Amino acid sequence: MEVWFPDLKTLFLPESLELAPEILSELLEQEKRNFYAKLEISDDKISFETFQDSSILDYYFGILEHYQGVHSDDTIRKIIEDFEPKYIDFWNEISYSQRYFEMLKICLKSWGLDLEETRIITKSIEWFEVRGIDLSQEKQTQLKNISKKLSELSQNFSNNVVDSKKEFEYNIEDESIISEMPDDDKQAAKDRAIKKNISWYLFDASQGAYMSIMKYCSDSQVRKHFYEFRHKVATTWKHDNSPIILEILKLRHEKAQLLGFNNYAELSLKFKMAESPEQVIELFSDISNKAQSKSKAELDEIRDYFDITDLQIWDLSYYANILRKKKYALDDRELKKYFEFEAVLQWMFEITKKLYGIEVKKIDQESYNQDVSIYEVYKDGTFISYFFTDYFYNELKRPGAWANILREKFEENKKITLNVCNFQKSENGQTLLTLSDVETMFHEFGHATHEMLSRSKYSELSGFHVEWDFVELPSQLLENWCRDSSGMRIFAKHIETWEWVPEEMFLKLEQLENFGSWEFVITQNTYAMMDMWLHSITPPSSVQELEDFVNKNYDDNASFVRGEVYSPHTSFTHIFDGWYAAGYYSYMWAEIIEKEVWKAFKDSWDIFSPEVAEKFHDMVLSAGTIKKASELFRDFFWRDVEISAFLSEKGLA
Ligand SMILES: [Zn+2]
Numbered sequence: 001m002e003v004w005f006p007d008l009k010t011l012f013l014p015e016s017l018e019l020a021p022e023i024l025s026e027l028l029e030q031e032k033r034n035f036y037a038k039l040e041i042s043d044d045k046i047s048f049e050t051f052q053d054s055s056i057l058d059y060y061f062g063i064l065e066h067y068q069g070v071h072s073d074d075t076i077r078k079i080i081e082d083f084e085p086k087y088i089d090f091w092n093e094i095s096y097s098q099r100y101f102e103m104l105k106i107c108l109k110s111w112g113l114d115l116e117e118t119r120i121i122t123k124s125i126e127w128f129e130v131r132g133i134d135l136s137q138e139k140q141t142q143l144k145n146i147s148k149k150l151s152e153l154s155q156n157f158s159n160n161v162v163d164s165k166k167e168f169e170y171n172i173e174d175e176s177i178i179s180e181m182p183d184d185d186k187q188a189a190k191d192r193a194i195k196k197n198i199s200w201y202l203f204d205a206s207q208g209a210y211m212s213i214m215k216y217c218s219d220s221q222v223r224k225h226f227y228e229f230r231h232k233v234a235t236t237w238k239h240d241n242s243p244i245i246l247e248i249l250k251l252r253h254e255k256a257q258l259l260g261f262n263n264y265a266e267l268s269l270k271f272k273m274a275e276s277p278e279q280v281i282e283l284f285s286d287i288s289n290k291a292q293s294k295s296k297a298e299l300d301e302i303r304d305y306f307d308i309t310d311l312q313i314w315d316l317s318y319y320a321n322i323l324r325k326k327k328y329a330l331d332d333r334e335l336k337k338y339f340e341f342e343a344v345l346q347w348m349f350e351i352t353k354k355l356y357g358i359e360v361k362k363i364d365q366e367s368y369n370q371d372v373s374i375y376e377v378y379k380d381g382t383f384i385s386y387f388f389t390d391y392f393y394n395e396l397k398r399p400g401a402w403a404n405i406l407r408e409k410f411e412e413n414k415k416i417t418l419n420v421c422n423f424q425k426s427e428n429g430q431t432l433l434t435l436s437d438v439e440t441m442f443h444e445f446g447h448a449t450h451e452m453l454s455r456s457k458y459s460e461l462s463g464f465h466v467e468w469d470f471v472e473l474p475s476q477l478l479e480n481w482c483r484d485s486s487g488m489r490i491f492a493k494h495i496e497t498w499e500w501v502p503e504e505m506f507l508k509l510e511q512l513e514n515f516g517s518w519e520f521v522i523t524q525n526t527y528a529m530m531d532m533w534l535h536s537i538t539p540p541s542s543v544q545e546l547e548d549f550v551n552k553n554y555d556d557n558a559s560f561v562r563g564e565v566y567s568p569h570t571s572f573t574h575i576f577d578g579w580y581a582a583g584y585y586s587y588m589w590a591e592i593i594e595k596e597v598w599k600a601f602k603d604s605w606d607i608f609s610p611e612v613a614e615k616f617h618d619m620v621l622s623a624g625t626i627k628k629a630s631e632l633f634r635d636f637f638w639r640d641v642e643i644s645a646f647l648s649e650k651g652l653a
Helices: 014-039 056-070 074-095 098-109 115-129 137-166 183-195 207-216 220-230 242-258 264-269 277-306 313-327 332-336 341-356 435-452 473-483 485-491 503-514 517-534 543-557 586-603 610-621 629-637 644-649
Strands: 169-172 201-204 358-363 372-379 382-392 402-407 416-423
Touching: 014 056, 014 074, 014 098, 056 074, 056 402, 056 416, 098 115, 137 242, 169 220, 183 201, 183 207, 201 207, 207 220, 207 313, 220 313, 242 264, 242 543, 264 277, 277 313, 277 517, 277 586, 277 644, 341 358, 341 435, 341 473, 341 485, 341 610, 382 435, 402 435, 416 435, 435 473, 473 485, 473 586, 473 610, 485 503, 517 543, 517 586, 586 610, 586 629, 586 644, 610 629
Parallel strands: 382 416
Antiparallel strands: 169 201, 358 372, 372 382, 402 416
């Protein structure tokens, strides 16, 4: 087969990048000309094909964006920053093009569209509709004004959080109270102090510093101080987010109603798997009740073990951490010796071969750095996609891990999926991964398989385009095979002794995973419920009303007595300056549905059950978004989402 993988090495040479701005401008002009020409097509000539042109601009810009992700130096950043606004402007022009919208509607009515084509056109029409294209000129203007105001308010919200956090710092002089803290964390606190020209250890309001204090600082009063600050961020007169929240909620509600929805939560769920705010609230209330009863037992265990009668919320992480270490002492350095990078990678490919019948073959092609590997992926002997990996940390790479598509269109075998991670590479050859690295590797490959295995010939219906509360299903699901003892038994061999992971270690890992799981579940749940309720009700009209609401939500869902200081909403950037408004539930939702599928494998007594794997492949994975996610789920289970599998996997049943 002819290799049709782009020569990324050449594309990213300085002399090539020098030409990038000009190429981008030309491609954009070309794209605009094509678009305006399309608008001139007469009604009787409109067909499905009218909307099916692959964009070289998207492809080229995607490649450059990838490079920015893995090698973010000034050159590439400037290229992207200069071009992006022009690109967005053009997109906005398209999304308010009345003629284009009309054309889509004509196409939908035309004769002979098959199911997939109908779904693609319907989805496009809906996308235009929620942007308000169908509204009167007056209402459109209103909508645009709301959007503008909302983006200003969100920006102010975030600024207040940042500025408010900046005002916090805490100097610890008594080293004995942080003696249990890991050296890295202490060093970070020391570095902070040096920067400010003071002695001792300086802690700020960053997530890392906060977690470190809550887990390792032995002084309860210090923990209390941090906890209380954390729960009053952006509440002072100087940086007060409460009035901003009231305004945001009001405007979102107005926006939803302009677009014909009862409230903002309904608008948000329009493109998600969850069918209504009520469905989410009902399932999450059940989880909340179960987690609360589990919490009582574990809290009692902590009180008994340390003989504390008055356990406060800021004491919890500290004592839980000590207990966890005492009960399940697990040597992370020893565990790593079972996860040699190359071996784990080969076994991951082996596992997905067993499950989905895909074969991954490395090809010999140079790329932009030595750590990049390029593969061809086959299913039942047929090429389905290129897959390339850029697994190791370098200082110019964006933190985290992700899966992406470089080229979507199927024709001529050109699809490219990729995984990027930030694993620490060993200098002396053999790289050992932590269990969490292994999970990340499986997770991202799960995303990649969702895309590679999509059977529709249209990229609009592939795995990466599903509802976003459904998109984590294949990735989180695949993680189970590296964590489950029968999965881990296949690949995890000690690098020196060649022994399997001992039974006792498995047991500890399993118990460790569920220890304190209720705390995480309750916290996530309380946030998710606050978010969903706030966007479902008539917006509160005063700060007092808002506070009463937030407090009641805590009392209904949490298991600890609320502290005097409690204001989590004023720093909740996920929903007030982010994409998660009436969508915070999706983190846990993804886990709920993933545990359901995993349970189907476990119930068959074989985590490689060919029947279950085939059913999952055919009905969910390869279906991409040919149907709505809720329908795919029903095809697989013959029922709606339930929480029993989630509860039992989390040890909360
Ligand atoms: Zn993911």
